[in-house]
Amino acid sequence: STPVSCPPERPVPDASEEGGRTVMLVGDSGVGKTCLLVRFKDGAFLAGSFISTVGIDFRNKVLNVDAVKVKLQIWDTAGQERFRSVTHAYYRDAHALLLLYDVTNRASFDNIQAWLTEIHEYAQQDVVLMLLGNKVDSTQDRVVKREDGEKLAKEYGVPFMETSAKSGLNVDLAFTAIAKELKHRSMKLPNEPKFKLHDYVKKEVRGSGCCRS
Ligand SMILES: Nc1nc2c(ncn2[C@@H]2O[C@H](COP(=O)(O)OP(=O)(O)OP(=O)(O)O)[C@@H](O)[C@H]2O)c(=O)[nH]1
Numbered sequence: 001s002t003p004v005s006c007p008p009e010r011p012v013p014d015a016s017e018e019g020g021r022t023v024m025l026v027g028d029s030g031v032g033k034t035c036l037l038v039r040f041k042d043g044a045f046l047a048g049s050f051i052s053t054v055g056i057d058f059r060n061k062v063l064n065v066d067a068v069k070v071k072l073q074i075w076d077t078a079g080q081e082r083f084r085s086v087t088h089a090y091y092r093d094a095h096a097l098l099l100l101y102d103v104t105n106r107a108s109f110d111n112i113q114a115w116l117t118e119i120h121e122y123a124q125q126d127v128v129l130m131l132l133g134n135k136v137d138s139t140q141d142r143v144v145k146r147e148d149g150e151k152l153a154k155e156y157g158v159p160f161m162e163t164s165a166k167s168g169l170n171v172d173l174a175f176t177a178i179a180k181e182l183k184h185r186s187m188k189l190p191n192e193p194k195f196k197l198h199d200y201v202k203k204e205v206r207g208s209g210c211c212r213s
């Protein structure tokens with residue numbers, strides 16, 4: 001019998017050639033959106049005085065997700081109210097949104113409800129959404145408990161983790177989880193197991209206690 005030759009390995013499409021995936025950072029002014037992006041992009045913490053973002057800024061980063069290059073175009077929005085109309089225009093182009101609050105600032109957590117309403121109004125229905133409680137390194141100043149964040153995230157069915165742009169805790173994980181989800185959505189390979197974003201985050205997330213910042 002003639003040997004059955006297996007089909008030639010199909011070259012895995014490179015997601016970055018499709019102009020990449022757009023990820024937007026949103027949340028109150030001062031919660032740490034810019035610092036989180038700088039930590040992710042440059043591995044550094046922007047110490048020193050707080051320079052509030054004006055309008056919107058963006059950075060590109062190519063991630064290697066399971067041997068596939070995923071290009072993320074990350075939009076860093078200004079949290080200040082006065083720029084809100086500027087950022088509204090960008091929501092519909094976002095494939096994923098990272099919604100941040102500051103665990104040392106109760107108001108930024110209480111405003112998450114309003115941010116979710118805005119996201120519902122302006123973003124795509126199937127946008128990937130993740131809730132992040134930032135500045136978890138500031139243990140003394142913490143006013144929002146982790147359970148509060150987990151409860152709210154569960155209510156809205158979104159993955160949640162606490163991060164620190166200062167120590168780097170869970171920063172790479174947040175962006176990697178989003179990149180994995182976006183890659184799976186854009187490249188449904190037939191024999192690829194379904195990627196479950198919630199399970200992945202639950203499995204990989206690090207508690208603030210485990211690694212000293
Ligand atoms: N301790 C600690 N401080 C942080 C962290 N992330 C940000 N900060 C500080 O919080 C302040 C605000 O950070 P930004 O990243 O500029 O805040 P933002 O969300 O971009 O603010 P807008 O651009 O106005 O929307 C800065 O002074 C940072 O030093 C963190 O993870 N831990």
Ligand SMILES: [Mg+2]
Pocket residue numbers: 033034035051052053076077078079
């Ligand atoms: Mg900023």
